[in-house]
Amino acid sequence: MSVQAWLALPVSAVLLVANPATASDTSGASGHAEDASPAASLTAREKLFLDSVSASRIGDYIEELTARPTFPGSSYSPEVAAKTAAMFRAWGWNTRVETYEIPFPRPAERAVELLSAVPIAARLEEPSVPGDPYSEQDDDYLEPYFIYGPDGDVTAPAIYVNFGLRADYAQLERLGQSVAGKIVVIRSGGMWRGGKVELAAEHGAVGVLIYSDPKEDGYFRGDTYPEGGWRSADGVQRGSILYGKYPGDPLTPGVAAVRGAARLDRSDPASTIARIPAMPISYGDAQPILAAMTGAVAPIAWRGSLPITYRSGPTADPVHLKIRYDWKRITIRNIVAELRGTDYAAEKVVRGNHRDGWIFGAHDPHSGHAAMLEEARVLGKFYRDGWRPKRTIVYASWDAEEQGVIGSTEFVEQHLADLTRSAVAYINTDGVSPGALQAYGAASLADFVNQLAQLVKDPQSGVPVAERVTLANRMSLYDAPASGGTGTSAKTAAAVDGEGRILLAAPGYFSDHHSFVSHAGVATLNLGFGGAESNLGAYHTRYDDFAWFKRFGDRDFKYGRASAQINGLAVMRLADAGLLPMDFSATAVSVRSEFAALKALLAQERGEIIRQNELVTADAYRILSDEAQPRVAPSLREVPELDLARLEAGVGAVEAAAARFAVRRSSVNPARLSGTRVAKVNRALIAVERAYLRPDGLPGRRFYRNELFSPGRLWDTVPFPAIGDQLLDGQWGAARAQVEPAVRTLEAIAARIDDAATALD
Numbered sequence: 001m002s003v004q005a006w007l008a009l010p011v012s013a014v015l016l017v018a019n020p021a022t023a024s025d026t027s028g029a030s031g032h033a034e035d036a037s038p039a040a041s042l043t044a045r046e047k048l049f050l051d052s053v054s055a056s057r058i059g060d061y062i063e064e065l066t067a068r069p070t071f072p073g074s075s076y077s078p079e080v081a082a083k084t085a086a087m088f089r090a091w092g093w094n095t096r097v098e099t100y101e102i103p104f105p106r107p108a109e110r111a112v113e114l115l116s117a118v119p120i121a122a123r124l125e126e127p128s129v130p131g132d133p134y135s136e137q138d139d140d141y142l143e144p145y146f147i148y149g150p151d152g153d154v155t156a157p158a159i160y161v162n163f164g165l166r167a168d169y170a171q172l173e174r175l176g177q178s179v180a181g182k183i184v185v186i187r188s189g190g191m192w193r194g195g196k197v198e199l200a201a202e203h204g205a206v207g208v209l210i211y212s213d214p215k216e217d218g219y220f221r222g223d224t225y226p227e228g229g230w231r232s233a234d235g236v237q238r239g240s241i242l243y244g245k246y247p248g249d250p251l252t253p254g255v256a257a258v259r260g261a262a263r264l265d266r267s268d269p270a271s272t273i274a275r276i277p278a279m280p281i282s283y284g285d286a287q288p289i290l291a292a293m294t295g296a297v298a299p300i301a302w303r304g305s306l307p308i309t310y311r312s313g314p315t316a317d318p319v320h321l322k323i324r325y326d327w328k329r330i331t332i333r334n335i336v337a338e339l340r341g342t343d344y345a346a347e348k349v350v351r352g353n354h355r356d357g358w359i360f361g362a363h364d365p366h367s368g369h370a371a372m373l374e375e376a377r378v379l380g381k382f383y384r385d386g387w388r389p390k391r392t393i394v395y396a397s398w399d400a401e402e403q404g405v406i407g408s409t410e411f412v413e414q415h416l417a418d419l420t421r422s423a424v425a426y427i428n429t430d431g432v433s434p435g436a437l438q439a440y441g442a443a444s445l446a447d448f449v450n451q452l453a454q455l456v457k458d459p460q461s462g463v464p465v466a467e468r469v470t471l472a473n474r475m476s477l478y479d480a481p482a483s484g485g486t487g488t489s490a491k492t493a494a495a496v497d498g499e500g501r502i503l504l505a506a507p508g509y510f511s512d513h514h515s516f517v518s519h520a521g522v523a524t525l526n527l528g529f530g531g532a533e534s535n536l537g538a539y540h541t542r543y544d545d546f547a548w549f550k551r552f553g554d555r556d557f558k559y560g561r562a563s564a565q566i567n568g569l570a571v572m573r574l575a576d577a578g579l580l581p582m583d584f585s586a587t588a589v590s591v592r593s594e595f596a597a598l599k600a601l602l603a604q605e606r607g608e609i610i611r612q613n614e615l616v617t618a619d620a621y622r623i624l625s626d627e628a629q630p631r632v633a634p635s636l637r638e639v640p641e642l643d644l645a646r647l648e649a650g651v652g653a654v655e656a657a658a659a660r661f662a663v664r665r666s667s668v669n670p671a672r673l674s675g676t677r678v679a680k681v682n683r684a685l686i687a688v689e690r691a692y693l694r695p696d697g698l699p700g701r702r703f704y705r706n707e708l709f710s711p712g713r714l715w716d717t718v719p720f721p722a723i724g725d726q727l728l729d730g731q732w733g734a735a736r737a738q739v740e741p742a743v744r745t746l747e748a749i750a751a752r753i754d755d756a757a758t759a760l761d
């Protein structure tokens, strides 16, 4: 995954509201008009599917495909692609390989050193580890680095800015410090690392070092590798640092990076290449630099788990940061495989998982990729045995996800017209960990997901995965009061409401569903497993290999099997439904919840200005400033107004339309609808999701068109990003100008829901 989902949770979660039609009239609710099987139970074929997916096969795929490094441009990568394509073909899928050409800079020169009296050079390496033969493979080892930054050679004092979020910079300024002209040291977590580098550049920093504090995924969490699975002092989180104006290939915005495509120069400011040099480092390498910070002790929330006194800095001695890249263009390969449908062959259910790891990628992504392969094996067998789904099923094995969801984005760009016409849903997965179901996605599929979660069993306990989620929530409410204070609604992807119904979290942007939702307006689902107890200590290190995975990951591949079961079941049901299972009760809740999050953000930004103005007026910064803790007052700011009444009326329109649809839907028996009528309703149902798109895209970021579910400009989660981003940047006039276009989007969503209700008549 490209963002740690467990640290970058979505703004809102959606209540799964029971669909009155399925609650009272189960006949045909799944759309199986001919067999009239209730959606709440399994058909014989579905049961056979669940029984057929094999955990040991999943383990075999992971072991074979991660025998050597799998990153794009590695020598094994074309072989992994060929093996994957061969599997799909052997299983009866119509399979093609789609290639793109992207820049893939690799580090040619790297240096980080603290220029103290005796200079301390950072190690910048991940040594091999006893008992892990993979960690001894030096061929194709990709050194720790960030991809898509500029070359740089800077020497400057270093300064610590906690997670490097907007609020951290504001706090640093009030402590009398500035990052201008300095190298900032930031810890991993809380936000997309490319957003951190961009914010550092905006504040005048000349370089960035991002390290993994043991508090997040090191010894604070458990024993470190190889004794335990958590990040050791040498483990480095590699990653992409592209700036989120658009995802995908940094040099071909909006178009597929096929051979001959027009390309930006990499120095073009229109590209997403970061503006200042940056390097990821281990906490072993970060510790001497952090220990050299002078000045006041850092605020409590800024302190990690290293055995040092955390200070904000700066360092008395300068730090030298040097990175030089060797820019090469390489070929990436998506494997795209189809089983053609019958009645509605032009409609497509798309399923995907990426295939590239940062090095080996046994957990991220092959634990999820292998589970997807196992679904494809069984579905292919069904097809060879004569099963014909109503809709066309498309399975995709993506390349270059880690560099910025590139393979999937180039696919969406290349096939946008077809996806707009034909895509019913896109179902994504990424790495699988043992734990509770984690459900993100389109609210219109919330009810559908709740049904699936009743039908698939938790491997460890044998209860439905829905029950494990419910109990895990009750237990955690008992164990530990929710950490909170953000003022938004439920934030976890494995939460439940008071009646034990699973909450479907907003889609998020952390993996290959990114462009499907934000650019193409396709309903997405991410149904995975994991949770607070998941060990992610090998994330983006060379140690995320099969040896690590067999000890600290999904050891017996049972959660991989559960992933194959629930995702395969979702594919089968969506592909074989007569009437599609979309429902808009949860959509109304979701839109209301995004509005509430925007209102909370507005109140928070205004409240912060008011509170700071009061402190400045009371002369608090002068009075409370002393030698141990110097303080600098911010300037007084005007308290801005933003009227959201029109936007709230738009939310009301969506709620009213959803209520009308629910009434209509509950009075219709799908089994009695003619084929033409079903097709017409389905087209209307699919059109609802497309109505989330602004035709011209969000301001300054045309790629992003989804009014509610596009990332913020830093790839953070921001409610109504066209408005919310401007609030976060203090651009109140610009925020005001974005309200009316957002109202029009909500009105369009309401109108399309009404169309669907009318089509049912």
Ligand SMILES: [Zn+2]
Pocket: 001, 002, 354, 364, 365, 401, 430, 431, 511
């Ligand atoms: Zn991944």
